[in-house]
Amino acid sequence: MLNYLKPNNLLKIINKTQKFVFIIFLVIISIGLVEALILSPEDYKQSDSVRIMYVHVPAAWISLGIFSLIAFLSFGILVFKNKNLSLITKSLAPSGFVFNVIALVTGSIWGKPTWGTWWAWDARITSMLLLAFFYLMFLLSWRVTDNEEKAVKISSYIAIIGLINVPIIKFSVEWWSTLHQPSSVNIFTETSIHASMLLPLGIMTAAFALFSLLIFLMKYNTELIKIKNKGLDRL
Amino acid sequence: MINEVLYMNGYGLYVWSSFAFTLSCFCILYSVIKLQLVKEQKKFKARFENLDTDKIEIAKKQETYKEILATSSASKI
Numbered sequence: 001m002l003n004y005l006k007p008n009n010l011l012k013i014i015n016k017t018q019k020f021v022f023i024i025f026l027v028i029i030s031i032g033l034v035e036a037l038i039l040s041p042e043d044y045k046q047s048d049s050v051r052i053m054y055v056h057v058p059a060a061w062i063s064l065g066i067f068s069l070i071a072f073l074s075f076g077i078l079v080f081k082n083k084n085l086s087l088i089t090k091s092l093a094p095s096g097f098v099f100n101v102i103a104l105v106t107g108s109i110w111g112k113p114t115w116g117t118w119w120a121w122d123a124r125i126t127s128m129l130l131l132a133f134f135y136l137m138f139l140l141s142w143r144v145t146d147n148e149e150k151a152v153k154i155s156s157y158i159a160i161i162g163l164i165n166v167p168i169i170k171f172s173v174e175w176w177s178t179l180h181q182p183s184s185v186n187i188f189t190e191t192s193i194h195a196s197m198l199l200p201l202g203i204m205t206a207a208f209a210l211f212s213l214l215i216f217l218m219k220y221n222t223e224l225i226k227i228k229n230k231g232l233d234r235l
Numbered sequence: 236m237i238n239e240v241l242y243m244n245g246y247g248l249y250v251w252s253s254f255a256f257t258l259s260c261f262c263i264l265y266s267v268i269k270l271q272l273v274k275e276q277k278k279f280k281a282r283f284e285n286l287d288t289d290k291i292e293i294a295k296k297q298e299t300y301k302e303i304l305a306t307s308s309a310s311k312i
Contacts, residue, residue: 037250037254047243047244049243049250051253055253059257101260102257105256106257113246214265218269222272222275229279232279
């Protein structure tokens with residue numbers, strides 16, 4: 001099992017899976033777009049503006065998921081001093097940040113026809129904005145210092161501190177009175193979305209997850225090549 | 236039919252701009268990461284070709300270098 005984690009095996013696996021993930025992503029996003037924009041029904045209250053949900057919600061879920069993963073891996077980096085984990089977190093961050101920005105912008109666009117405003121400083125929206133700042137600080141921490149060990153430590157601490165914000169985002173709609181609606185899709189309690197809307201939401205979430213996997217594989221590949229590039233000097 | 240899909244009961248501008256923004260972000264992120272990957276592959280290949288013959292022989296024996304060189308000339312995507 002650990003053999004697969006060796007750089008040469010990882011490179012082989014990554015190079016083989018990138019093309020496969022890209023093709024599957026194109027197929028699923030095409031189906032998802034047709035479902036979301038044409039086949040799914042309009043909402044009885046929000047009419048067709050509900051279709052924004054099919055990009056807004058998956059983007060928010062994935063940005064939250066990626067940040068949580070980065071934070072847990074950061075614990076591992078600090079405890080086990082594993083360099084591979086820091087490469088993984090570094091490669092996960094770009095897609096997480098972009099999904100965070102997508103969630104904020106599409107949420108703002110959705111807010112105009114539903115709430116009558118582009119932006120409100122309510123708990124959910126503000127905590128999502130805060131998450132974007134944590135992502136930004138994480139990404140910038142790799143650029144502000146040339147010392148790689150220092151960058152790994154700083155970025156890990158940023159991710160761990162940012163993890164406090166994750167439950168705040170999740171429960172903000174329950175803890176405070178917000179403009180943002182409570183979650184409609186729940187794992188442990190009853191889901192209030194009709195199956196005809198849940199299907200495109202699921203397909204779009206799968207497509208977004210595949211896209212973040214593709215970006216992760218490409219970025220990880222780049223980071224491995226950078227290391228090997230430095231290794232040429234030591235031959 | 237096409238007008239209905241475009242107009243979306245008056246919400247077309249909001250819906251289409253959300254989807255357009257999302258897909259544009261995908262394209263930009265993909266292009267940036269792809270450019271970084273190709274740049275690193277080219278840099279590696281150029282440096283590899285400038286190595287001494289002995290060093291090239293040592294590097295060629297290592298699986299990782301073989302893998303990078305195999306993918307640097309024709310990218311997989």
